[in-house]
Structures are given as structure tokens and as C-alpha cells.
Amino acid sequence: GSAEGSRGFGAHDPFLRVRGARENNLRGVDVDVPRDALVVVTGVSGSGKSSLAFGTIYAEAQRRYFESVAPYARRLIHQVGAPKVEEITGLPPAVALEQRRSAPTSRSSVGTVTTLSNSLRMLFSRAGTYPPGATRLDSDSFSPNTAVGACPRCHGLGVVHDVTEESLVPDQDLTIRQGAIASWPGAWQGKNLRDILDALGHDVDRPWRELPRRDREWILFTDEQPVVTVHPVREAHRITRPYQGTYTSAKRYVLKTFADSKSTALRERAARFMTSGPCPACGGRRLGPGALAVTFAGHDIADLTALPLDRLAALLRPTAEGPGDGVAETITRDLLARIEVLAELGLGYLGMDRPTPTLSAGELQRLRLATQLRSGLFGVVYVLDEPSAGLHPADTAPLLGVLERLIQAGNSLLVVEHDLDVMRRADWIVDVGPGAGEQGGHVLHSGSVAELAHVRESRTRRFLFGEGDAGPLGERDAGPGEPDGRREPRRPTGWLALGGITLHNLRDLDARFPLGVFTAVTGVSGSGKSTLVSRVLADVIAEHLGDRGAPAPAAAEAEEDGEEAELTYRHVGTVEGIEAVGRLVRVDQKPIGRTPRSNLATYTGLFDAVRKLYASTDEAKARGYTASRFSFNVPGGRCGTCQGEGFIAVELLFLPGTYAPCPTCGGARYNPDTLAVTHRGATIADVLGMTVDTAADFLADVPAASRGLRTLRDVGLGYLRLGQPATELSGGEAQRIKLATELQRIRRGHTVYLLDEPTTGLHPADTEVLMRQLHGLVDAGDSVIVVEHDMAVVADADWVVDLGPGGGDEGGRVVAQGTPREVAQSPDSRTAPYLRECLR
Ligand code: ADP
Numbered sequence: 001g002s003a004e005g006s007r008g009f010g011a012h013d014p015f016l017r018v019r020g021a022r023e024n025n026l027r028g029v030d031v032d033v034p035r036d037a038l039v040v041v042t043g044v045s046g047s048g049k050s051s052l053a054f055g056t057i058y059a060e061a062q063r064r065y066f067e068s069v070a071p072y073a074r075r076l077i078h079q080v081g082a083p084k085v086e087e088i089t090g091l092p093p094a095v096a097l098e099q100r101r102s103a104p105t106s107r108s109s110v111g112t113v114t115t116l117s118n119s120l121r122m123l124f125s126r127a128g129t130y131p132p133g134a135t136r137l138d139s140d141s142f143s144p145n146t147a148v149g150a151c152p153r154c155h156g157l158g159v160v161h162d163v164t165e166e167s168l169v170p171d172q173d174l175t176i177r178q179g180a181i182a183s184w185p186g187a188w189q190g191k192n193l194r195d196i197l198d199a200l201g202h203d204v205d206r207p208w209r210e211l212p213r214r215d216r217e218w219i220l221f222t223d224e225q226p227v228v229t230v231h232p233v234r235e236a237h238r239i240t241r242p243y244q245g246t247y248t249s250a251k252r253y254v255l256k257t258f259a260d261s262k263s264t265a266l267r268e269r270a271a272r273f274m275t276s277g278p279c280p281a282c283g284g285r286r287l288g289p290g291a292l293a294v295t296f297a298g299h300d301i302a303d304l305t306a307l308p309l310d311r312l313a314a315l316l317r318p319t320a321e322g323p324g325d326g327v328a329e330t331i332t333r334d335l336l337a338r339i340e341v342l343a344e345l346g347l348g349y350l351g352m353d354r355p356t357p358t359l360s361a362g363e364l365q366r367l368r369l370a371t372q373l374r375s376g377l378f379g380v381v382y383v384l385d386e387p388s389a390g391l392h393p394a395d396t397a398p399l400l401g402v403l404e405r406l407i408q409a410g411n412s413l414l415v416v417e418h419d420l421d422v423m424r425r426a427d428w429i430v431d432v433g434p435g436a437g438e439q440g441g442h443v444l445h446s447g448s449v450a451e452l453a454h455v456r457e458s459r460t461r462r463f464l465f466g467e468g469d470a471g472p473l474g475e476r477d478a479g480p481g482e483p484d485g486r487r488e489p490r491r492p493t494g495w496l497a498l499g500g501i502t503l504h505n506l507r508d509l510d511a512r513f514p515l516g517v518f519t520a521v522t523g524v525s526g527s528g529k530s531t532l533v534s535r536v537l538a539d540v541i542a543e544h545l546g547d548r549g550a551p552a553p554a555a556a557e558a559e560e561d562g563e564e565a566e567l568t569y570r571h572v573g574t575v576e577g578i579e580a581v582g583r584l585v586r587v588d589q590k591p592i593g594r595t596p597r598s599n600l601a602t603y604t605g606l607f608d609a610v611r612k613l614y615a616s617t618d619e620a621k622a623r624g625y626t627a628s629r630f631s632f633n634v635p636g637g638r639c640g641t642c643q644g645e646g647f648i649a650v651e652l653l654f655l656p657g658t659y660a661p662c663p664t665c666g667g668a669r670y671n672p673d674t675l676a677v678t679h680r681g682a683t684i685a686d687v688l689g690m691t692v693d694t695a696a697d698f699l700a701d702v703p704a705a706s707r708g709l710r711t712l713r714d715v716g717l718g719y720l721r722l723g724q725p726a727t728e729l730s731g732g733e734a735q736r737i738k739l740a741t742e743l744q745r746i747r748r749g750h751t752v753y754l755l756d757e758p759t760t761g762l763h764p765a766d767t768e769v770l771m772r773q774l775h776g777l778v779d780a781g782d783s784v785i786v787v788e789h790d791m792a793v794v795a796d797a798d799w800v801v802d803l804g805p806g807g808g809d810e811g812g813r814v815v816a817q818g819t820p821r822e823v824a825q826s827p828d829s830r831t832a833p834y835l836r837e838c839l840r
């Protein structure tokens with residue numbers, strides 16, 4: 001691709017023109033879109049929207065930017081590769097706000113991402129009320145993350161942790177062998193420590209409280225780490241050999257695990273054996289005494305940072321709207337203006353101290369969007385990925401207002417979006433399709449929304465214009481119909497009732513969920529849906545099931561989630577009806593892996609069948625290759641340069657975590673010998689390059705693979721490639737992969753499926769496919785509970801629990817519950833009007 005052609009038009013061409021785009025599945029796409037306008041790119045999942053918006057337009061803008069600012073980066077760009085496009089003209093600099101691949105650091109918070117923290121610190125430094133005689137502090141003194149600002153006692157953490165004999169040994173009547181030291185690690189490691197103590201001459205069969213005090217203290221608190229030869233106590237019929245064991249005191253183990261473990265589960269377990277409380281010096285406020293003595297409007301900065309933004313705005317307003325134009329007025333006006341944008345985007349319930357890892361992808365994108373609005377950039381094209389994700393329909397209008405303002409400020413917007421309300425408001429719509437993967441890659445329409453009504457091939461058309469459409473899910477076979485053709489809601493087979501739930505903004509809430517039906521939990525953003533479903537309900541069920549619960553697909557996650565459960569359980573007073581539940585399956589949007597090494601085929605277990613298939617070929621047998629030869633995760637058959645990743649990480653100053661194809665294998669992942677083995681003319685690398693659809697034919701006679709491939713197609717993922725790295729998948733795709741993995745399992749016992757916004761990233765046509773699957777589970781007797789904003793899905797549920805009325809402190813209550821029809825009539829529910837609209 002070259003930019004030479006753009007000269008002719010100069011900066012005045014009102015169109016951005018793409019010629020010959022061939023990135024991924026794009027079929028030599030030519031498309032013109034207006035600048036200074038809201039352009040929505042739509043089409044079914046996998047049709048090529050991202051390939052056009054991000055892979056072509058944004059990638060090319062970024063390439064040009066690097067070339068202009070950093071000539072040295074050229075070499076690196078060469079490695080990363082330019083997008084496959086003949087020409088793009090009229091292309092302004094681009095800013096992408098993507099949902100996938102945003103990995104905020106754990107230190108960041110709402111305040112840091114939006115830079116509101118900086119302004120607030122400035123306000124306290126320059127315009128705070130200081131005690132008499134105190135000298136003014138600089139901004140850094142108001143940050144717990146700096147050496148000058150942090151409370152000297154807790155180093156800015158706000159809490160102090162310690163261990164005591166009581167916390168480490170909760171039941172002193174037990175002997176060490178009986179598990180007196182509950183804080184020790186479990187399983188083998190715990191037995192190991194016990195055997196070491198035994199070898200050191202301690203009595204492991206005497207009740208703890210009868211051991212000499214000095215011994216007890218040494219066992220729990222010593223910093224020594226003696227090494228002894230252990231002759232393990234013989235277990236059942238296992239033969240055990242002597243070995244060298246290192247002793248670690250309970251204190252050392254607990255504090256170290258808490259400080260260093262990568263596993264949330266282990267950290268939280270360690271925390272249970274610690275006494276931790278607010279730091280006595282700062283009272284949990286994380287700052288030194290000097291900073292905490294400074295106030296604004298009667299509050300210290302820690303108070304203000306913890307307030308929901310809506311409340312903070314109310315506190316700042318009197319100053320901002322005052323007549324003066326001093327420092328206080330200037331800073332508060334700026335703060336207020338920025339907070340108002342956040343509030344408009346439905347984020348007013350967040351506090352500045354909220355860590356970004358606890359935010360959803362949609363919330364984070366909207367935070368960034370709001371921040372852009374105040375950046376003063378103009379002449380930029382913003383490329384966005386489904387900004388409506390996580391938004392209640394009531395919040396869509398304000399979102400559109402913010403997008404409109406970005407345009408008024410002189411920018412262009414290219415938005416990949418599935419929300420029909422956003423599509424309707426577009427100045428221009430680009431419909432990509434008609435299908436996914438090979439069946440997509442064409443621009444079916446590029447023009448006004450109204451004109452799309454005449455494009456027969458478009459799958460979007462039916463949803464926008466409603467032709468021949470008996471409601472989005474109308475085709476599903478239904479029970480006795482209601483007057484409008486909708487089926488009768490199913491009847492619950494039982495109820496799961498939780499009482500006295502207190503967590504985040506839920507305060508002593510009672511909630512009940514019907515079993516054996518499809519339930520939708522609704523409410524504006526921040527009302528408490530995720531807290532109720534993904535935290536409380538999930539954890540209560542997991543706790544009840546104990547080891548009987550289904551392991552989450554990824555082992556590491558299962559461990560973490562399982563452990564969190566015990567902690568959260570304390571947030572619930574009473575639980576009734578849980579005996580009916582035999583299994584829990586959470587299908588969330590967390591990535592299926594964090595490196596390009598994990599992919600669709602490995603995650604679903606499909607790849608095991610493929611490797612066995614290749615090991616069973618004559619060629620492999622002749623060469624003596626077993627299935628492990630065909631793994632790219634162990635040495636042997638894989639490419640030595642990239643160690644089977646197919647990519648190498650490129651350290652780019654501006655682009656952390658960028659990958660370039662491996663120079664040795666060109667992305668194949670394997671060495672030439674392994675690739676000499678073929679099945680029906682395809683190497684194992686070729687199989688990883690196949691889409692699910694293609695592989696379903698190729699592997700049709702391999703039962704272990706075809707079953708999994710079929711379920712992947714059933715959830716609408718036929719367009720994904722088997723080797724598609726986990727890092728390239730959207731949250732919605734990850735979620736559907738998990739669902740497919742689950743569907744291929746043999747099921748037993750009543751299962752409760754929990755899903756958080758399963759329609760994210762889905763075109764309405766994809767939503768239909770997914771919903772057919774979910775309703776199929778309910779028809780088979782299981783329960784499905786979804787958090788959802790898509791009213792088509794909600795209208796087709798059997799039961800609706802609507803939370804609200806607002807977000808944060810204004811939410812957390814059940815505003816209405818019942819069948820969709822009943823909830824649609826609720827006068828207090830903000831969901832009701834939208835649901836009514838959909839039920840008409
Ligand atoms: P959409 O954004 O419409 O969901 P994408 O542009 O992400 O679609 O994908 C279009 C097609 O390109 C799909 O078949 C997808 O599997 C394929 N694809 C996406 N990313 C890559 C990639 N990095 N390499 C090869 N193919 C890809």
C-alpha cells in the first residue's frame with residue numbers, strides 16, 4: 001500500500017477512499033466513506049468488519065504515523081507488515097479504541113486512566129485548605145503511589161497485614177498431623193512440612209496447645225529454613241523414598257504467598273490466615289499525615305477519590321460555578337466538565353479509586369472515549385469497537401451524543417457496531433458480508449442507512465427494517481402461542497432464593513431465580529447485575545457444589561473462581577432451593593488464553609484428536625513420530641526459532657506486545673520434518689490454518705474432532721481458524737468458544753448456566769443462532785441465567801429480574817421481576833419502555 005495517490009486530493013477530499021483491500025478475508029474491497037461523520041461498519045461476526053476498520057484503515061494510518069515520526073521504526077514496521085491494501089486516500093491520523101487486547105496494568109484506576117487523579121491532586125496542592133502554618137505541598141504529595149505521598153506505615157497500601165498464633169492455628173486442640181496449622185499449604189506440600197517437623201524432632205501427634213511455647217513460636221514464626229532428610233511416613237501402598245526437605249515457617253509461607261503469588265486464589269487463601277486491618281496510621285487512606293490534613297470543601301483527597309463521580313461532581317459544582325476565576329475555579333471547572341462526560345456515558349457510579357482490572361471491557365472503552373473528548377484532538381479518525389457493549393438501551397442516547405460531539409470537534413468516526421439504535425443514527429453505513437470468513441469479505445452497501453433497505457443480500461437489512469420478521473427469535477418452535485405469536489413463558493421447576501445479599505451496591509437484597517427456565521437479568525450499567533449474577537450467585541452455587549462443580553474450562557481459572565467462592569459466600573445471609581442444582585457452568589468473556597500459544601484448537605481439546613490423526617499416518621509411523629511430535633508446545637517437532645509460536649514478539653516502543661511472523665517457519669510453527677507428514681495432502685500446520693467450517697469437512701470421519709467442530713459451528717463460529725491465537729479473539733468469541741466446549745460435554749444433573757452479556761460482539765443474526773443454543777439447553781431441562789441488554793433476548797426470556805433503578809448507590813434493588821410481559825408494565829423500571837417496544 002502506498003500513500004502517493006492522496007496528494008491529488010489534498011486535505012479537502014471529504015471522503016476516505018480505500019482501494020483493493022485484501023486483509024484477511026476481504027475480497028479486494030473498494031469503499032469510500034465520508035469524513036467528519038458517524039460511519040457504522042456492520043455485518044455478521046467474521047464477515048470482515050474488523051479487518052476493514054482495524055486491520056486496514058487503522059493499521060495503515062498507524063503505519064504512516066510511524067514512518068513520519070520515527071524513521072527508525074521503519075525496520076520494525078517492515079517486520080510487522082503493512083496492511084494488504086492497494087491504496088488509501090484521504091486518511092487522517094487514526095486513534096483506535098479497541099476492546100480486545102486492552103490489558104490495563106493492575107496499578108491503574110479510573111482516576112489514572114482518565115487523568116482525573118492528576119487534576120484532583122493539583123486542586124489539593126494549589127487550592128486546598130491547609131492547617132494554619134502548614135506549607136503548601138506539591139501534587140506528588142497527594143499520591144499514595146509516590147514515596148513522598150505514601151503513608152510511611154503502610155507504604156500507601158492502606159492496610160497492614162500480620163499473622164498471630166490464633167490466625168495461623170485456628171483450632172489449638174488439633175495435633176499437627178490433624179492439621180492444626182491450617183494455614184499451611186494443602187496436599188503434598190503440607191504433608192511435606194509435617195514430615196520435616198517430625199524429622200526435626202517435633203511431636204506431630206500432640207495437641208497444639210500442649211506443645212512447649214518455644215517450639216510453637218519457632219514452628220510458626222521462624223525465619224530459618226533448615227534442610228533435613230525426610231523419611232516420609234508410608235502412605236497406603238505408595239512407596240516413598242527419603243528426600244531433602246526445606247522447612248518454611250507458617251508465617252513466612254503466608255506472608256510470601258500473599259505478597260508474591262500470581263494466583264488470586266492462593267493470595268486470598270493466605271489472606272484468610274492473616275489479621276489485616278486498616279492501617280492505624282492513615283486509617284486506610286494511604287497518604288501521609290501532611291496530605292490528609294489538607295481539605296477541599298471539607299473533605300480530604302482520600303474521601304473524594306472514593307466517592308462515586310456523580311457525588312464528586314456535586315461537591316465541586318459550587319466552586320466551579322462560582323464567580324471567581326482563580327486556580328480553584330479553573331481546576332474544578334475542568335474536572336467537572338470531564339466528569340460530566342463520564343456521567344453522560346453512564347459511568348457516574350464509578351469512583352476514581354476503582355481499579356481498572358475490575359471494569360468490564362465496555363466500561364473501559366467508554367472511559368477512554370470520554371477522555372478523548374477532552375483531549376482537544378481534531379482532524380482524527382476514531383476507530384471504535386462496539387461502544388454500546390455493556391450499555392442499557394437507556395444509555396445509548398447519551399453515547400450517541402458523545403460521538404456527535406467528537407464529530408463536531410472536527411473528527412471522523414468509524415464504528416464497528418451491532419446495536420440497531422446506533423446503526424439507525426449513523427450518517428453512513430457500511431455493511432460487510434454477506435456471511436462470515438470465505439462467505440464474507442465483500443462490501444454489500446456503503447451509503448445511507450435508508451438505502452440499505454434495498455440491498456437484498458444484506459443480513460442486517462432484516463433487523464433494521466423488519467421485513468418478513470416474526471420477532472428475532474420467531475422461528476424457534478414454540479409452545480402454545482400468545483396473541484402476538486410469542487410463545488408462552490416456560491414454567492419454573494423450582495426456585496433458588498438468596499436472602500440478605502450485601503456486596504458492592506447490593507445492600508441486604510433478597511433475590512430469587514427460577515430454575516428450569518431462561519432468565520434475563522437487566523438494568524442500567526452499574527445497577528448491580530454482574531455483582532448479583534457473576535459474583536454472588538455464581539459463588540453461592542460453586543460453594544454448594546464444592547468439588548462436584550464442573551471445573552471451568554481453564555484449570556487455572558477454576559482454581560481461582562473456586563477459592564473466591566468461599567470468600568464471597570459471606571456476603572449472603574440465606575440460601576434456599578439450592579439442592580436442585582447439580583452443576584454450574586459459567587460462560588464468561590475472559591480470554592481463553594493470554595499468549596498466541598493458546599488457540600481455539602488447543603482450548604477445545606480438538607487438537608489432541610488432530611495430533612493423534614497425524615501420528616497414525618503411515619509416514620509418521622515410518623518416521624517413528626508419536627502424537628507429541630505434532631505438539632508445538634514441546635520440543636521435537638516444532639520450529640526451534642519461535643518455539644512453536646509461529647510468531648516472535650517485536651519490542652516496539654509504541655506498540656507493546658506486537659507480534660511478527662517467525663522468520664524461520666513463516667508462521668507454520670513446525671520444523672520441515674514434521675511438515676513432511678501429510679493427511680490428504682494437508683500438513684498439520686495447514687489444519688491449524690483451516691476455518692472450523694473447512695475443518696469440519698476435512699475431519700468429518702474423525703469422530704473425536706467432528707463432534708467439537710459441529711458444536712463450534714452451532715454457536716456460529718464456523719469462520720474462526722483452528723489456530724487462531726487466543727490473543728486475537730474478541731470477548732464474545734471467547735465466550736462462545738467456552739459455550740461450545742461445554743455443549744460437547746456429556747451432561748448430567750441439573751445445570752445452571754451463567755452468562756454475562758453473551759450478545760456482545762454479535763450481529764443480530766448471530767444472536768439468533770446463539771439463542772437457539774441456549775434455549776435448547778433449557779428445553780433439555782437446564783437453567784440459563786443471562787445478564788443482558790439486548791431487548792430481543794430479554795423479550796424472549798421466560799423470566800426477567802430488573803435491577804436498578806439507577807447505577808451505583810442509586811441501584812442495587814430489584815425494581816421489577818416476572819415474565820417479560822409483566823416487567824414491561826412496571827412503572828418504575830427503566831427497562832420497561834424498551835421491553836414494551838420490543839414486545840409490540
Ligand atoms: P468481524 O470483525 O466482522 O467479526 P474479522 O475481520 O475479525 O471479522 O474477521 C474476518 C475473517 O478474517 C474471519 O474469517 C477471521 O477468521 C479472519 N481473520 C481474522 N483475523 C485474522 C488473522 N489475524 N489472520 C488470518 N485471518 C484472520
Ligand code: ADP
Nearest residue numbers: 349350358504505525526527528529530531808
Ligand atoms: P452492572 O453489572 O449492572 O453494570 P456491577 O455489578 O458491575 O453493575 O456494579 C454495581 C456496583 O458495584 C457499581 O457501583 C460498581 O461500581 C460496583 N462494583 C462492581 N465491581 C466492583 C469491584 N470489583 N469493586 C468495587 N466496586 C465494584
Ligand code: ZN
Nearest residue numbers: 151154279282
Ligand atoms: Zn497507612
Ligand code: ZN
Nearest residue numbers: 639642662665
Ligand atoms: Zn518458527
